[in-house]
Amino acid sequence: MSEGSVFWLLAGGMLVLALVFMLAPLFRIPRRALARAEYDLAIYRDQLRELEEEIAQGSIDEEVAERARNEIARRILAADAARKQAREQLTAGGGKSVILATLMALGASGLAIFLYLQLGQPGRPDMPLEKRLANAARNNDLAALVKRAEQRLAKNPDDLRGWLALAPVYEQMGQMDKAVEAWRNAIRLTKKPSAELYNAYGEALVRLSQGRIPTEAVKAFSKALELVPGNPMSRYYLAMADLQAGRREAAYKKLKKLLDDLPSDVPARAIIARQVAQLAQALGKKPEEPSTTARTPKPNGAATAATTPANSPRMAQAEPSQAGPSAQAVRERMKAMQEMSPQQRMEMIRNMVEGLDERLKDDPSDLSGWLRLIRARMVLGERDKARTALENARRAFAGKAEALSRLDALAGRLGLKE
Amino acid sequence: MIVELGHFALVLALAVALYQTVVPLYGAHKNDARLMSLAAPAAVAQFLLVAFAFAALVHAYVYSDFSVLNVWQNSHSAKPFIYKITGTWANHEGSMLLWVLILALFTLAIALFSGNLPLSLKARALGVQGSISSAFLLYIVTVSSPFVRIPPDRVPLEGQGMNPLLQDPALALHPPMLYAGYVGFSVAFAFAIAALMEGRVDSAWGRWVRPWTLAAWTFLTAGIALGSWWAYYELGWGGWWFWDPVENASFMPWLAGTALLHSAIVVEKRNALKTWTVLLALIAFSFSLIGTFLVRSGVLSSVHAFAVDPERGSFILAILAFFIGGSLFLYALRANTLKIEGRFAPLSREGALVLNNVLLSAATAAVFIGTLFPLIYEAATGGGKITVGAPYFNLTFGTLIIPLLIILPVGPLLAWKKADVKAALSRMKASMALTALAFVLSLVVLNASIRAAGGIALGVWLVAGALEEWAGRVMLFRAPFKVTWKRITSMPGSMWAMTLAHAGVGLVVLGIVISTAWKEERIVALQPGGKVQIAGFEVIYKGMRKATGPNYLAEQGLFEIYRNGKKVGEEISEKRTFLGRRSMPTTEVALMHYTLGDLYIAIGDETKMGRTVRVYFQPMIYLLWLGALFMAIGGFVGLLDGRFRVGVAERTESRLAAQPAE
Structure with missing residues (x-):
């Protein structure tokens, strides 16, 4: 039987029961009804009895008692007279009243059904929390799944995997306070937390304070930088922290260096380039040409358009103000990145690097490509792969002195030379 | 489903x-x-x-x-x-x-x-x-x-989440009690309307109405007492009654109900004061409806709240207009059909109860005006705010209620119909002596002001008067002990009810006067280790710690209490922040009860100078709730009075003239 029909069965039962209560007395042989005076008499008799008790007890004096007795006696006489008169007044009510009452009861039932159909949701099941949680997986109920994971973690707060699973979900749901807590717990429970973990924690803290970089976040990014020297995310946020603290010179240097180290097709470049340009302007420096090693296209005219200081560390929030097609593309990519978890973001960067690697295998004559790849490998902390790339590049440009010297220069800067 | x-x-x-x-x-x-x-x-x-x-x-x-x-x-x-x-x-x-x-x-x-x-x-x-x-x-x-x-x-x-202030045991019971009181008056109301329809109010009617009224009054008394007890320990202001509109909303039906309770006795015993009683029944329930409306429509915080939700507000207003207006209209039409019987002299128990009705009704009106005036002012001036504070209520309500309290102990000694006041007063010699003694001792020994001494004397007069009336009734020390004992054991419940409730009123007066006159209060900022001296106690602030409850986080201030250099207690005063609602944290005050009074510690915010701590010493404030408890117990004992169980009419004498079914 469906929920709906069970509901109507029960509701119908309720209705029938109510009708029984409303109408049953009609079908009983009418009880003898008593006149009002009979009830009055009962009361006055009680009063008289109480009075006698009080007299017997001696709690009222003779004179008062006598007065009261007379008064009650008068009431009794009056009630008795009224009773004789009233005897014939009360009627049992005939068939007419049966019909009237039945119609009224049926009308009331009709009204109830009509009103309920207007206001209720017949047969809609209950949704108690426990039951909902129990069925979360089956119903693909994401919110309930999170809640369940939370309940498990409340019981066992040392479940690393639970925290790691929840943290990105919280970020996605915009509950940054919980995300921060989750990352913090994950770090607490990991023996040797990775740079990624620290970065994720730091970034969640930044998002929680809506762009400000709190001390706690600076600590996290510094830790990540220690673990993987040169990783761009930590460097970017630390530069931003400098900027927010008013150390513009230091911020400028860090950002500039970061820009130089980033492969040219990393989408965030455009933003960073703009910030560098703005800072340069603000500090009264000549906007330098992009370093020769990083052969980047002009950063979408951003440098000229940026008039406001880029004080937001959220890469994606810094929208290029020129709406050229490529700016649009960057923005979309940034937006896509913003919606990713830090892991996903790293994944995306890694994919781009792998793509570059593949391309250079097919076309090894692209010097700037090689330079970018080597730098990116270093940024990702893949020292060995960077060294392999360097060797491959040397082989590709064997005999070309100029190219080799540039490769050597980069290797020297990145500490790849033995 | x-x-x-x-x-x-x-x-x-x-x-x-x-x-x-x-x-x-x-x-x-x-x-x-x-x-x-x-x-x-x-x-x-x-x-x-x-x-x-x-x-x-x-x-x-x-x-x-x-x-x-x-x-x-x-x-x-x-x-x-x-x-x-x-x-x-x-x-x-x-x-x-x-x-x-x-x-x-x-x-x-x-x-x-x-x-x-x-x-x-x-x-x-x-x-x-x-x-x-x-x-x-x-x-x-x-x-x-x-x-x-x-x-x-x-x-x-x-x-x-639930409003954190309401997550409290007293408040769990408060609304059902209060509503049982409010709604209980509907029975008296229904009987009054029925009587007006029939054009008959008599001694029997009074007897039917009384137990219902008493039940409602008892619930309402308990409900109000719980509410004020809650305000005392939960709100953390050290007060227990603020003449707040929400409180007034429950106090008005209580005043009208108290008048009704007494008036109905006259109807039953003497078949008099019928119009009074019917009117009071209508008014008591009307105030219950108004109380519900005031609290529930949100109109109290501002007339604007009403405008925010006009659908509900107008609906409740229509209900009010229908029942209050309708019942008073019916009263105006039919009250003259109630036969006036049971004549009495002005100086009689009936006369005293009329005075009781008049003073209680006037007091109700004073509270009513004070409660509604700000609303009317706001509506009339288009948003002007005005507050009617405690001074207004203390003056008007006090002026009306004090004469009532002075005659209260004498009332039960007056005879029905025509009373000899001199004889009645001569039965109160002990009470009068005690009252005078209390007045003088308060002035001389306790250094009280005239007002405080007068207040204490009034409280003593009420308690002593109730006890002396009881002693006279059981002939204490005037008859052999056996007789007295027999009288005590056979005393009907309604008599016990009266003695308990009247003595309770005296205790409430004493609690109010003493706690107001001798209250001590210190508001300080303390660093951990800091001390406050109050009423012979030394309160040392040890510092804060955090704690977690099932659905709240708490900041707990730890205190040690010393008296005469001896440690008498360790106490925790809390602030709780509840899950689900980002609202003001609630206070859980530290409250210690001593014979002389309550020591009350509430913590405030952390400032540069340290933690704000409010410490109060409330002398004998417990008398207030003890008095309320006496009243409620009195009401309960009265309900147990077997005499309320009216005998069932006999069914032998009349026959029904049944019509044959058509």
């Missing part, structure tokens, strides 16, 4: 209530016994349906069914079980349903325990109860339904 069945039951209850209104009243009008006899079973059905609907809502709360809008708005899955249940009525929709449930319960009680009632009076009373039920059920079903559901795909996982 249970939610929907509850909703259906509620709607069906409305239909049954309409039936219960129309059929018996028509039957009584036609003098048709068959139709009149339909009232009681309909009342039973209505109660069962409302109870089912209420249980369905409680079920949804207990199982955190957030598909119900009301549950989502007012509950949280981490709440302790008890507050999941009480959360049901800690919000507008649920509390209105509780109101109707209690109304249905009283109606059921009339239906079941009225074998001693004439059929027409019973049918009319149940019909009137049905009409009140219909109005409120219609209100609930149409504009204030607790069964509104959230669409299935948007059901949240966690509720918004």
Whole structure:
């Protein structure tokens, strides 16, 4: 039987029961009804009895008692007279009243059904929390799944995997306070937390304070930088922290260096380039040409358009103000990145690097490509792969002195030379 | 499914209530016994349906069914079980349903325990109860339904939590008690309307009305006392009564109900004061309705709140206009049909009770004006704010109530019809002596002001007067002990009730006067290790710590209490922040009871100077609640008086002139 029909069965039962209560007395042989005076008499008799008790007890004096007795006696006489008169007044009510009452009861039932159909949701099941949680997986109920994971973690707060699973979900749901807590717990429970973990924690803290970089976040990014020297995310946020603290010179240097180290097709470049340009302007420096090693296209005219200081560390929030097609593309990519978890973001960067690697295998004559790849490998902390790339590049440009010297220069800067 | 069945039951209850209104009243009008006899079973059905609907809502709360809008708005899955249940009525929709449930319960009680009632009076009373039920059920079903559901795909996982201030044991009991009081007066109201319809109020009527009135009054007394006790320890201001409109809203029906309680005695014993009594019955319930309206419509915080939700506000206003206006109109039409009997001299117990009625009614009016004036002012000036504070109430209410309290102990000694005041006073010699002694001692030994000394004397006069009247009644020390003992054991419940309640009033007066006159208060900023001296105690602040409750986080201030260099206690004063609601944290004060009074510590915010700490010493403030307890116990004892169980009319003497069925 469906929920709906069970509901109507029960509701119908309720209705029938109510009708029984409303109408049953009609079908009983009418009880003898008593006149009002009979009830009055009962009361006055009680009063008289109480009075006698009080007299017997001696709690009222003779004179008062006598007065009261007379008064009650008068009431009794009056009630008795009224009773004789009233005897014939009360009627049992005939068939007419049966019909009237039945119609009224049926009308009331009709009204109830009509009103309920207007206001209720017949047969809609209950949704108690426990039951909902129990069925979360089956119903693909994401919110309930999170809640369940939370309940498990409340019981066992040392479940690393639970925290790691929840943290990105919280970020996605915009509950940054919980995300921060989750990352913090994950770090607490990991023996040797990775740079990624620290970065994720730091970034969640930044998002929680809506762009400000709190001390706690600076600590996290510094830790990540220690673990993987040169990783761009930590460097970017630390530069931003400098900027927010008013150390513009230091911020400028860090950002500039970061820009130089980033492969040219990393989408965030455009933003960073703009910030560098703005800072340069603000500090009264000549906007330098992009370093020769990083052969980047002009950063979408951003440098000229940026008039406001880029004080937001959220890469994606810094929208290029020129709406050229490529700016649009960057923005979309940034937006896509913003919606990713830090892991996903790293994944995306890694994919781009792998793509570059593949391309250079097919076309090894692209010097700037090689330079970018080597730098990116270093940024990702893949020292060995960077060294392999360097060797491959040397082989590709064997005999070309100029190219080799540039490769050597980069290797020297990145500490790849033995 | 249970939610929907509850909703259906509620709607069906409305239909049954309409039936219960129309059929018996028509039957009584036609003098048709068959139709009149339909009232009681309909009342039973209505109660069962409302109870089912209420249980369905409680079920949804207990199982955190957030598909119900009301549950989502007012509950949280981490709440302790008890507050999941009480959360049901800690919000507008649920509390209105509780109101109707209690109304249905009283109606059921009339239906079941009225074998001693004439059929027409019973049918009319149940019909009137049905009409009140219909109005409120219609209100609930149409504009204030607790069964509104959230669409299935948007059901949240966690509720918004219950107002943290209300997560408290006293407040769990307070609303049901208060409502039992408010709604209890509906019975007196229904009987009064029925009597006006029949044009008959007599001694028998007084006897039927009295127990219901007493029950309502007892609940209301307990409810108000719980409310003020809660305000005392939960709000952390060290006060217990603020002449706040919400408090006044419950105090007005209590004052009117107290007058009604006494007036009904006169109707029963002397068949007099009928118009007074009927009017008081109408007024007591009218104030109950107004109290419900004031608190529930949000009109108190501002007239604007009313404008925010005009649908509900106007609906309740219409209900008020119908029942208050309608009943007073009926009174104006029919009051002159009540025969004036039972004559009495001005100086008599009746006369004293008339004075009691007049003073209590005037006091009610004073509170009423003070409560409503700011609202009227705001509405009239288009948003102007004005507050009527404690000085107004203390002056007007005090002026009216003090003469009443002075004559109170004498009243029970006056004879019915015509009294000898001199003889009555001569039976109060001991009380008078004690009162004078209390006055002088307060002035000389305690260094009290004239006002405080007068207040203490008044309290002593009330307590001593009640005891002396009781002693005279049982002939204490004037008769052999055996006689006295017999009199004590055979004293009817209503006499005990009077003695307890009147002495209770005296204790309340003493509690108010002493705690106001000798209250000590220190507000300081303390660093850990800091000390406060108060009333011979030394309070040392040890510092703060954090704690977690089932659904809240707490900051706990730790204190050590010393007296005469000896440690007498360690106490914790808390601030709690509850889950689900980002609201003001609640205070849990540290409260220590000593013979001389309460030591009361509340923590405030952390400042540069240290933690703000408020320490109060409230001398003998417990007398206040002890007095209220005496009154409530008195009411309860009075209800047990066997004499209220009126004998059932005998059924042998008259025959029914039955019409043959057509």
